[in-house]
Amino acid sequence: MSLRVLAIDDSLTIRTLLxxxxxxxxxxCATANDGADGVSMFAEVDPDVVITDINMPRLDGFGVIEAIRSGTHNSRVPILVLSTESGDALKARARAAGATGWLVKPFEDLQLIAVLRRVTGYSGSGKAHP
Structure with missing residues (x-):
């Protein structure tokens, strides 16, 4: 079994790169083109980790984090914010909402994979460890 990722971003380019x-x-990797789609797909995808942008139509990343954290399904899943934004106030707001971490776009593939392995405990042996 491999690590399941739900990537939520309104940019087709970023979704493709992720x-x-x-x-x-x-x-x-399952992708959603905005926060509302990501939240609606969440239970079906049942991801080991979520990557979300902040600035999106219909439902922003803060709304995604709050919806997942207040839900009944897999509410403790690691959630990483991937955004062009990097302000301390936004990072603090994301942490307060329940984000696990914050990465700034553009991202380096190897760095992103290392962060995903760290926050999920995924060793590559086919199992994610809580």
């Missing part, structure tokens, strides 16, 4: 990076690392 999917390629995840698949190259041997991970399964």
């Amino acid at each position: 999917r390629q990076a995840m698949e190259n690392a041997g991970f399964d």
